[in-house]
Amino acid sequence: MKNLLKNIAQCLAAVALLHAVGAxxxxxxxxxxxxxxxxxxFLIEPLLTKxxxxxxxxxxxxxxxKGMLERIRAAGANNQADAxxxxxxxxxxxxxxxxVLEPVVSKTVTANVPAHLRDPENxxxxxxxxxxxxxxxxxxxKAGELTSYEDLASEKxxxxxxxxxxxxxxxxxxxxxxxxxxxxxxxxKWLQGVKANxxxxxxxxxxxxxxxxxxxxxDIALANNYYLALMLTNEKEPEQKKWAAxxxxxxxxxxxxxxxxxxxxxxxxxVKGAKNKAAAVALIEFLSGDEAQKIYAEINHEYPVKAGxxxxxxxxxxxxxxxxxxxxxxxxxxxxxxxxxxxxxxFDEGPTS
Amino acid sequence: xxxxxxTEWRTAVRFGLPNVWTLxxxxxxxxxxxxxxxxxxxxxxxxxxxWRHLTSTVLGxxxxxxxVLMSGVGIGTFVIGTTTAWLVTMYRFPGRRIFEWALLLxxxxxxxxxxxVVTDQLEYAGNVQTWLRAVFGWSRPQDYWFFEIRSMxxxxxxxxxxxxxxxxxxxxxxxLEQSVCVLEISRTLGNTAVKSFFRVALPLARPAIVVGVMxxxxxxxxxxxxxxxxxxxxxxxxIYDVWLNMSSISGAAxxxxxxxxxxxxxxxxxxxxxxxxxxxxxxxKYSELPSYRLNRGWGWAATVFCALPxxxxxxxxxAVLAAYSARYFRATLSVDYAGFVINSLTLSAAAAAMALVxxxxxxxxxxxxxxxxxxxxxxxxxxxxxxxxAILAVGVLWPMGIADRIAVGAAEAFGxxxxxxxxxxxxPVIYGYLVRFLALSLGTAEASLGKVTPNxxxxxxxxxxxxxxxxxxxxxxxxRGSLATAxxxxxxxxxxxxxxxxxxxxxxxxxxxxxxxxxxxxxxxEASALGALTIVAAGVVPVLxxxxxxxxxRPGSSTGIGTTNxxxxx
Numbered sequence: 001m002k003n004l005l006k007n008i009a010q011c012l013a014a015v016a017l018l019h020a021v022g023a024x025x026x027x028x029x030x031x032x033x034x035x036x037x038x039x040x041x042f043l044i045e046p047l048l049t050k051x052x053x054x055x056x057x058x059x060x061x062x063x064x065x066k067g068m069l070e071r072i073r074a075a076g077a078n079n080q081a082d083a084x085x086x087x088x089x090x091x092x093x094x095x096x097x098x099x100v101l102e103p104v105v106s107k108t109v110t111a112n113v114p115a116h117l118r119d120p121e122n123x124x125x126x127x128x129x130x131x132x133x134x135x136x137x138x139x140x141x142k143a144g145e146l147t148s149y150e151d152l153a154s155e156k157x158x159x160x161x162x163x164x165x166x167x168x169x170x171x172x173x174x175x176x177x178x179x180x181x182x183x184x185x186x187x188x189k190w191l192q193g194v195k196a197n198x199x200x201x202x203x204x205x206x207x208x209x210x211x212x213x214x215x216x217x218x219d220i221a222l223a224n225n226y227y228l229a230l231m232l233t234n235e236k237e238p239e240q241k242k243w244a245a246x247x248x249x250x251x252x253x254x255x256x257x258x259x260x261x262x263x264x265x266x267x268x269x270x271v272k273g274a275k276n277k278a279a280a281v282a283l284i285e286f287l288s289g290d291e292a293q294k295i296y297a298e299i300n301h302e303y304p305v306k307a308g309x310x311x312x313x314x315x316x317x318x319x320x321x322x323x324x325x326x327x328x329x330x331x332x333x334x335x336x337x338x339x340x341x342x343x344x345x346x347f348d349e350g351p352t353s
Numbered sequence: 354x355x356x357x358x359x360t361e362w363r364t365a366v367r368f369g370l371p372n373v374w375t376l377x378x379x380x381x382x383x384x385x386x387x388x389x390x391x392x393x394x395x396x397x398x399x400x401x402x403x404w405r406h407l408t409s410t411v412l413g414x415x416x417x418x419x420x421v422l423m424s425g426v427g428i429g430t431f432v433i434g435t436t437t438a439w440l441v442t443m444y445r446f447p448g449r450r451i452f453e454w455a456l457l458l459x460x461x462x463x464x465x466x467x468x469x470v471v472t473d474q475l476e477y478a479g480n481v482q483t484w485l486r487a488v489f490g491w492s493r494p495q496d497y498w499f500f501e502i503r504s505m506x507x508x509x510x511x512x513x514x515x516x517x518x519x520x521x522x523x524x525x526x527x528x529l530e531q532s533v534c535v536l537e538i539s540r541t542l543g544n545t546a547v548k549s550f551f552r553v554a555l556p557l558a559r560p561a562i563v564v565g566v567m568x569x570x571x572x573x574x575x576x577x578x579x580x581x582x583x584x585x586x587x588x589x590x591x592i593y594d595v596w597l598n599m600s601s602i603s604g605a606a607x608x609x610x611x612x613x614x615x616x617x618x619x620x621x622x623x624x625x626x627x628x629x630x631x632x633x634x635x636x637x638k639y640s641e642l643p644s645y646r647l648n649r650g651w652g653w654a655a656t657v658f659c660a661l662p663x664x665x666x667x668x669x670x671x672a673v674l675a676a677y678s679a680r681y682f683r684a685t686l687s688v689d690y691a692g693f694v695i696n697s698l699t700l701s702a703a704a705a706a707m708a709l710v711x712x713x714x715x716x717x718x719x720x721x722x723x724x725x726x727x728x729x730x731x732x733x734x735x736x737x738x739x740x741x742x743a744i745l746a747v748g749v750l751w752p753m754g755i756a757d758r759i760a761v762g763a764a765e766a767f768g769x770x771x772x773x774x775x776x777x778x779x780x781p782v783i784y785g786y787l788v789r790f791l792a793l794s795l796g797t798a799e800a801s802l803g804k805v806t807p808n809x810x811x812x813x814x815x816x817x818x819x820x821x822x823x824x825x826x827x828x829x830x831x832x833r834g835s836l837a838t839a840x841x842x843x844x845x846x847x848x849x850x851x852x853x854x855x856x857x858x859x860x861x862x863x864x865x866x867x868x869x870x871x872x873x874x875x876x877x878x879e880a881s882a883l884g885a886l887t888i889v890a891a892g893v894v895p896v897l898x899x900x901x902x903x904x905x906x907r908p909g910s911s912t913g914i915g916t917t918n919x920x921x922x923x
Binding site for chain 1: 401406407410411414477478493494495501503504581583584586593594596597598599600602681743746747750751753754757758761772773776777852855856857858859860861862867871872874875876877879880
C-alpha cells in the first residue's frame, strides 16, 4: 500500500514537472489564433496550414454554419474567438450590426483589399469574390438567348429554369441586389416571373442544378462560379464532370448600361476584445496576401480580391467580365426584404402553386 | 454515499421532511429547464414586424405542412411500430427471431443520412430510375412519370422509417410485460386474437405507445436537416429562416416558444384523456407467452411486413454507405478518424449516464409527490426535445455564459486570472444533450414505474423502507430493462445529434456527426461515407444490446433476470 502511494506520488510529481517544463515556455512563446468559421474546414485547411508554417501561429477552429454570433454574445467578455470567417456578406454585416467586430487596423490589408470589398471602417474584410452565374444547357440554349438576370422572368423560359431554395444565402443576396437595383415592387414582379418559369420546386444545392440540366429536367440554372469549376475538375467523383460538361457558363448583365454580374464576398472580421488580436491581424494579412489569394484561386476557383493575383486557368478561360460594383452593404441591408419577398411570392412552393 | 449520510437522509425523510424529493426534483428540473427558459426570455425581444409578415404570407403554410408531416409520421410510426411489435411478440412466422432485434436497427441511422441515400437512389440519376429507363427504353424525364422524392411524401417516409423503432421498442416492452392471464381471459371471453389485441393488449399498452409516439412527434417537430433536404417548409424551417435570413433571433425564439406551447398542449391533452385510468394489472402470473403459429400465407405476409422497414430503414442505407466508403475511404484516412469516434462515444456515454440518473430521479419524485408542482416541473424540463436543436443551443449558451462570468469573477476575487471554463469545453455539449434528451429517459422511466402497482410501494413503505430504499430495492429491479432502454436511446440519439454539437463544441473538436456534416452540408455525403457508416455501426451494438435486454425483461422469463425479480412467477 505504501509503495502504491509512493508510486502515485512519483507519477504526479512527474506529470507536474512535465507540465512545468512543457507548458510554461509554450505559453510564453506559442502564438495562437482562434477562429469561428462558417466555411467548411476542408476548404480552408490548406490556407491555415500554410499560415502556421509561415508565421508559427497555431490556429484553433470551430466550424459551424450558424449560431456563432450567439456564442460570441453569450460569452461576453470571456469570448474565445479572435476572428470569424464567413462565406457571404450577410453574416459579415450581421456581425457588424451586432457590434461584435472591431476594425482591422493594418496597412497591408488596406493595400491588399480594394475599398469596395471591405467595410468603410474595416470592420469586415472581403477575402474572395464569387460570381452568381448562369449555367445553361450546351445543347438546348442558344448563344445569346439568356443575357441578364432580368431575362430569367421572361416568358420564353417557361418551365426551363432550375434553382435551389430562394432562402439559400446566395439566392437571398442576389434577390437583395435586385431590390437594390430595381426597388421592392419590380423585384417582386421579377421574382414572380422567375418562379413561374421554374421547371420544378426549388431544391438541392448549386451542383444539383447542373445535374438537373445534364439530366434534361431544365435548361438554365444559377450557381456560384466555383461550383462549376470544382465539378469540372472533380477527379474523385467523375459523374460530376459529366454534369458540368453539359453546361456552359454565362456571365449575366454584361451589356452596356447593365449592372454587371452579381458578386458576393467571403470574408473575415476580428472579434471585439480578441485576446490574440495581433495574431488575428496577421491571419487576415496573410489571407489577403499573394500566397493565400493564389491558393483561394487555384484550389477553390474563387476570384482573388488582391490586384495582380491571377485567376485559376479554368476561371480565366471563361474570359473577362463586368462585375456588379453595387455596394456590398446595400446587398446586406436588403437581405431581410429579400427573404420576405421569397415568402410573399411563395417562391419555394415551385411553379405550380 | 456512505452509510452514515444515507441513514441521516432516511431519518430526515421519515421525520417530516418529505420535501427533500420535491425540492431536489424542482432544482433538477430548473437546471434542465434553464435553456428553455432562456429561449422564452429571448422571445421577449422585439419581432421587427416578423409576425405581421408571417401571418400575411407563409405562417398558414408552415402550420399546415407541420401538421401534415406530424400526422403522416405519427400514423406511420404508430402503425408500423405497434403492428410489428405485436407480430413478433405473439406470433410465430418465418424470421421472427431475427426481426425481434432487427426491427430496432433503423434507430441507428440518422434521418439526414437516410434522406440522402433514399434520394440518391430514387432521383432521376439514381439506380431505380436508371434501371426503369433501361428496361422500358425511356431516355428523357419527359418520357415517363416518376414521383418527386424531394417532397412531403419523401420526408414522411424517411422520418417514419428512422423513428418507428421508438414506438416498436416501447410497444414491445409493454406487450412483453403484460400478464398473459389478462390475454387468456380475453380469449376465454370469446375474443379472437385480433380482437384481444384491440380490446385488451393495445389499451393496456397505451401509456408506453403514447410515450413512443410523443417522442416521434417531438423529433418530427424539431427536425430541420431532413425537411430542408426534402424542401418541405415546416414551422421549424420557418424558425431557421427568421433567425438566419431575417437576422432575428428573438423572432426565432418567439416561433420556438409557440412550438413549445403546441407541444405542451399535446401533452396535456393526452394526459387529460387518460385521466383516472390505470394501466397496471393486479395479476402477477407470467407464464411463457403463448405464440400462435401463423399459417403459411399469413406467416409470409407477416415476414414481408416486418422485413420492409428493416430493409429500407437500415439495410439500404448501410449498404449504400458501405459501397461509398469502399470508393472514397481515402478521404477519411487523412483525418483523425479515431479521435472523432472517441469524442462521439465519450460525449454520448456521459450524456446517457446523466440523463438516466436524472430521468429516474424525476420520474420517482413525480410518483412520490402528491401535488402537481413536481409533475409540471418535470414535464416542462423534458420539453427540450421539441425545440429545434440550434435554437436550444442558443438557449444553452445563455446560462453557460452567465456561469462563466460568475466563475471568472470569483477567480478574480481570489487573485486568479482564468478564462471561460464552460463555453468552449464539452460541458455545454453534454448539458445540451441532457436538456434535449431527458424526455427519453424520463418518459421511459415514468412509463415503467406506471406499470408497478402503488400497492407495492405501500407494502414496502409499511415494512419500513424509505422512499430511496423502495426505489433501490423494489423499483429498480423491476425497471431494469426499461432503464437500459432509456440509457441506450439517449446514447444512440447523442451519437446522431448534430446542431447542438456543432454550435457548442470546443475548438479543434469534431464528432463523427460534425465531421460528416462538413460534407453532407455540401450534399457530398459520399466523401464522408465512412464517418456516416461508423455512426450507424456505433448505434448497432447498443441497439442489439437493447433487444437482448427487452427480451430478458419479461418478468418470469426463463432466460432473463426473472430470478432477481420481486414479482417472481407463482
